[in-house]
Amino acid sequence: MSKDNEILEEFTSKEYEHGWSVEYEADEAPLGLNEGIIRWISAKKDEPQWLLDWRLKAYKTWENMVEPEWANIHYPKIDLQSTRYYSAPKQTKKTDSLDEIDPELLKIYDRLGISLNEQKRLQGIAVDAVLDSVSVGTTFKDTLSKHGIIFCSFSEAVKEYPELIKKYLGSVVPITDNYYAALNSAVFSDGSFCYIPKGVRCPMELSTYFRINAANTGQFERTLIVAEEGSYVSYLEGCTAPQRDENQLHAAVVEIYAAKNAEVKYSTVQNWYPGDKNGKGGIYNFVTKRGICAGDYSKISWTQVETGSAITWKYPSCILKGDYSIGEFYSVAVTNNYQQADTGTKMIHIGKNTRSRIVSKGISAGHSHNSYRGQVQVMKRATNARNFSQCDSLLMGSTCGAHTFPYIDISNSSAQVEHEATTSKIGEDQIFYCNQRGIATEDAVALIVNGYAKEVLNQLPMEFAVEAQKLLALTLEGSVG
Amino acid sequence: MTTTTKHSDSLTSTLLEAYKDIQFTLAASSLRNEGRDLLQRIGLPANKEEEYKFTPISKKIEGTITRFSHAIPSENVDQKTVDENLIPGLDCHLLVFNNGKLERNLSNFDTSVLSLISFADLLEGKMEEQVGKIAKANKDPFVALNQVAFQEGTWLEVAAKTVLEKPVYILQLIQATQEGETVHPRSYIQVGKNAKVTFIENVVSLDDSPYFLNGVTEINVGENSQVDFYRVQDESKAALEVNNTEINVPRDATFNSAVISLQGKMIRNNLSINLLDSNSLGNMYGIYMLNGQTHVDNHTNVDHTMPHAESNELYKGILADHSRGVFNGKIFVRQDAQKTNAFQQNNNILLSEDAVVNTKPQLEIWADDVKCSHGCTTGQLDEEALFYLRSRGISKENSRGMLLYAFAGEVLEKINNENFRDYCIGLIQQRLGTHYA
Numbered sequence: 001m002s003k004d005n006e007i008l009e010e011f012t013s014k015e016y017e018h019g020w021s022v023e024y025e026a027d028e029a030p031l032g033l034n035e036g037i038i039r040w041i042s043a044k045k046d047e048p049q050w051l052l053d054w055r056l057k058a059y060k061t062w063e064n065m066v067e068p069e070w071a072n073i074h075y076p077k078i079d080l081q082s083t084r085y086y087s088a089p090k091q092t093k094k095t096d097s098l099d100e101i102d103p104e105l106l107k108i109y110d111r112l113g114i115s116l117n118e119q120k121r122l123q124g125i126a127v128d129a130v131l132d133s134v135s136v137g138t139t140f141k142d143t144l145s146k147h148g149i150i151f152c153s154f155s156e157a158v159k160e161y162p163e164l165i166k167k168y169l170g171s172v173v174p175i176t177d178n179y180y181a182a183l184n185s186a187v188f189s190d191g192s193f194c195y196i197p198k199g200v201r202c203p204m205e206l207s208t209y210f211r212i213n214a215a216n217t218g219q220f221e222r223t224l225i226v227a228e229e230g231s232y233v234s235y236l237e238g239c240t241a242p243q244r245d246e247n248q249l250h251a252a253v254v255e256i257y258a259a260k261n262a263e264v265k266y267s268t269v270q271n272w273y274p275g276d277k278n279g280k281g282g283i284y285n286f287v288t289k290r291g292i293c294a295g296d297y298s299k300i301s302w303t304q305v306e307t308g309s310a311i312t313w314k315y316p317s318c319i320l321k322g323d324y325s326i327g328e329f330y331s332v333a334v335t336n337n338y339q340q341a342d343t344g345t346k347m348i349h350i351g352k353n354t355r356s357r358i359v360s361k362g363i364s365a366g367h368s369h370n371s372y373r374g375q376v377q378v379m380k381r382a383t384n385a386r387n388f389s390q391c392d393s394l395l396m397g398s399t400c401g402a403h404t405f406p407y408i409d410i411s412n413s414s415a416q417v418e419h420e421a422t423t424s425k426i427g428e429d430q431i432f433y434c435n436q437r438g439i440a441t442e443d444a445v446a447l448i449v450n451g452y453a454k455e456v457l458n459q460l461p462m463e464f465a466v467e468a469q470k471l472l473a474l475t476l477e478g479s480v481g
Numbered sequence: 482m483t484t485t486t487k488h489s490d491s492l493t494s495t496l497l498e499a500y501k502d503i504q505f506t507l508a509a510s511s512l513r514n515e516g517r518d519l520l521q522r523i524g525l526p527a528n529k530e531e532e533y534k535f536t537p538i539s540k541k542i543e544g545t546i547t548r549f550s551h552a553i554p555s556e557n558v559d560q561k562t563v564d565e566n567l568i569p570g571l572d573c574h575l576l577v578f579n580n581g582k583l584e585r586n587l588s589n590f591d592t593s594v595l596s597l598i599s600f601a602d603l604l605e606g607k608m609e610e611q612v613g614k615i616a617k618a619n620k621d622p623f624v625a626l627n628q629v630a631f632q633e634g635t636w637l638e639v640a641a642k643t644v645l646e647k648p649v650y651i652l653q654l655i656q657a658t659q660e661g662e663t664v665h666p667r668s669y670i671q672v673g674k675n676a677k678v679t680f681i682e683n684v685v686s687l688d689d690s691p692y693f694l695n696g697v698t699e700i701n702v703g704e705n706s707q708v709d710f711y712r713v714q715d716e717s718k719a720a721l722e723v724n725n726t727e728i729n730v731p732r733d734a735t736f737n738s739a740v741i742s743l744q745g746k747m748i749r750n751n752l753s754i755n756l757l758d759s760n761s762l763g764n765m766y767g768i769y770m771l772n773g774q775t776h777v778d779n780h781t782n783v784d785h786t787m788p789h790a791e792s793n794e795l796y797k798g799i800l801a802d803h804s805r806g807v808f809n810g811k812i813f814v815r816q817d818a819q820k821t822n823a824f825q826q827n828n829n830i831l832l833s834e835d836a837v838v839n840t841k842p843q844l845e846i847w848a849d850d851v852k853c854s855h856g857c858t859t860g861q862l863d864e865e866a867l868f869y870l871r872s873r874g875i876s877k878e879n880s881r882g883m884l885l886y887a888f889a890g891e892v893l894e895k896i897n898n899e900n901f902r903d904y905c906i907g908l909i910q911q912r913l914g915t916h917y918a
Contacts, residue, residue: 070531380834395849398816404844410859413831419842420856425849 029086035059038186041086045155045189048162058175058185065179071342072371072403073311078249078284083218085187140204149233150195151206154222157193164195168226172255172292172319180251181288184220188253191221196231196262205461207236210252218249225255227262229295234265234461247275247310251286260295260322265303267460269468272308279338279367282310289316293325293351301328302345303459305468310339315373317346320354320382327356330456334472335368335400344374344405349385349415358389361453364400371403378415385415393423394452492543493524493622499549500630509600509608509634516618516628525622532621533749535807535839536778541721541747545691551632552580552662557687558654563587566652566685571900573650573681580655581632581666594643600634600667607636612669615699616727621751623723627697631667641673641703648679648709648898655694655716656687666696674703680710681901686717691746694722705733709897713741715908718773720745727751732758739896740767741905742777743912753782756790756818766895767796770912771804771836778807785818785848792822797892798829799885800836808840810855816847825855830862830888882913 029037029044038059042052067077144151150161158165175185192208210221227233237254250272256264266289275282285308291300302316318327329345347356356376364370372391393402404421426448434444450457453472457465497520526533528540558579567575574590576583576597583597590597600608612634618625639645655664672678684694702708708728716722722745730736740750754763769777783792798806812823829838842855862884870880889909896902 393844393846395846395851398819398849400847400849402844402846404842404855406842406857408840408857408859409837410829410831410839411837413834413836413861415831415859416861417859418856419858421842421844421854423844423846423851423853425851 029084031084032081033085037085041187041189047158051158055186058182061175062182062186065182067179071313073313073340073342075311083249085218086189147200148197149200149202152193154191154193168224168257172257172290173253173288178288180286181253184222184251184253188220188222191223194225196227196233198228199230202233205234205236209238221252223254225264226257227259227264229259230261232263236461237268247282247284249284254289256291256300258291258293258298258300261297263299265301268304270306270308271471274308274339275310277337285309285312287314289314292319293322293327296322297324298322299326303330306333306341306343307471312341312343314343315345319348321350323351324353325351329358330459331360332453332456333370334363335370337366337368339368342371342373344372346375347387349378349382352383354382355386359455360391361456362393362402364402365396367399369401371405373405375407376417377409378412380411382412383414385412387417389419391421395425490524492539493520496549496626512613512628516625519618519625520622520629523622536747536749538723538747538749542693545721546693550662552657552664554579554582555656555687557656558584568900568904573647575650577652578666581664583635594645596638598636600636603636615701615729616697616725621725623695624697624725627665627667627695630665632665635668637668638671639673639676639678642675644677648681651680651682653682653684654687655692657690657692663693668698670700672703672706672708674705676703676706678708679898682712684714684716686720689717689719691719696724698726700728702728702730702734702736704731707735709737711739711896711901714745714748715743716745718746722748725751727753729755729757730761730763733760735762737764742769743908744775747776749778751780755784756786758787759789761790763792765794766892768889768892769806770799770909771806772801774803776805780809782811785814785821785823787817788819790821794825795892796827797889798838800838801832803835805837811843812853814846814848814851814853819848819850821848821851823853827857829859831859885913
């Protein structure tokens, strides 16, 4: 046991890899939130009047909302008035090529292992890098535009494709949706916009990389993905933040619209700074993600690997409106030390013959809490809806908690809905089996957990799967017992 | 999102007003005051409150009952009524309650093995020390309401080392003689060490007038004892009921529960088992077979506090017409409760387009060396099984009946008392013949 403790000790004292920050000149909004700040942000970004009106409307709605308290997470109240709502690297000129971007900024992404320059040379992923509040650069624009694909920062999209933004902004996550979505709608600074025209299969993975750098800053980005009829896109999202003692808020909104026969695959590897081993600092990750399968035979698939954040509060959801549409949710959530995660999904079956599948794997260690909260709702006219949910929890150590809160609401008699969940620890017999074949306990745990999470990791695109596996191995090191 | 507006504030104050003049014995006064204070503070559940999200019982009560007063014991209760509601072939200790008050003349039990005392006659101290300590008023506002308004309060005791061969049959006869009366039965069951006893409770509505029944039952099981507690709810179509039952299960003891819910307007059952020590076992079984507008909500909670305890749970629902079934099961495993085995399952069959099921099987686990699982399904009868039966010349109605009966049978076979099991089978078969054909 003492050895286990040693190993545990060693692991828990492990430093967060991406905990550094970089000094650069930044354009910052004053602390606090009021109508003036919203106008300030809007003016800063040179936004059209309709967007400012939309923001103000969201702000008015938000003012009348109360902070939700139903989630199984505990944290001191966030002082939204001492948060900064806008921080941008001082570089006002919009760049056409990466060469013009401040090398300091590019270095940040180099250190993260996302070299924007390198991306240009290597075939592979188109990246939109978002630093604090603004997008600093998007790669592969030319290749994408040949296919008619729009992939750019949100601010750019507002200027160049206002009619698309007008049509889809807030159509999936309305400003009235919830407290943090309303807040985001009022103050969102930047984000990514992606439009796949009819019948186009996006030739490469699209990716956004979010990085919070400045202190006292909340990150409020907004992602909007529109997949027209018969199109396909695979979208990746990654995130990191510097190590700081205070908690920082990240309240993003992701909206996905899938038309008839369209397919969108959205993968996240979330690795925000989780706080130190005593639970000090870390990111509050309060995110609203939702997709609508608006057309028949459309499909939206969410895959997430959640290893970071002091608190994760997110429920990527699918509204299955089109007949024969499909929603999927694959999740691995790992919590350690004093991390808390309340995550899951919502599958709303509206159309006929709609199908959904939920696979959620929770792993908790240290003093952490890991909750799965999901809803499967079958509306009255959703004939022959089919759902299968599986949520398993793995506990490591006796001071962590795993919780499951599934809501299953069925109003149609032809629906077939199954839910199963288990909670367990790694079996002694499993470890013993590995040991007697010469595999060290440590490796055996990694082996078993990797097998446990495999169903989800398999859903990730290649590049992310590698990163996710590394993250998982790091989190698991020494957690035996 | 939780809202802080309490639409049922007015109902809470109406009820408190109606019960302000209750004559109570000294012993019960602290209990009533505590309930009153609590209720004033928390109020009855508002419309969208999480625990009562799918069962807006406060609203239903407000909409149905216009005058709140205690139901007085009905005059229509005689030997004939009792005889009509006995379980065929069941040799039992009979306790008859008339609107929550014990009818000594109609009851028939052996006082040498079963002692029955009204709260008012309890020895000093017992009341303060035990009543309200298992089913705590702060857990559910309806427990608080019962604490304010219970009429008599019954203390049932089975001495240590007593094995009751005959089950205790509790016949709850309810009739609101004036429109909208309320009944708040309260009982405390104390079972000594190394004892064994079976309780069967049957709630019978004497007519179709609406009533609100708000019962609280506390059971304190002794070490190495076994208590079986069965309940049938086949009430009038206007019946509103909230039922709180909470059980303490100590070392080496076993508690078995089965709830058969068949009819009522809106019934809410809160069943909580506290497994307090090693080798304790809690089993919860239930069937809700509903039609018409019936709404039944089963909330169960198992609290594993110590290592090496086990709990099993199986609830099955068959829902026809406009009925609604709600299931909320919670397994709570505390940090010390290593080596816990906890299983929970909920299966539902929807037979009509308008039936609704809301289920929420929850796990809250704080210990790592446990085996816990839950599963829940909602679906229809297996088409292939139906086809198999039909291909053997069995009519469609009979095939469906056979499959539904087999579905429910898994729960029925958990009932240990043979006569009662046969009685339940009879009730279910009768319904299969009429409502589900």
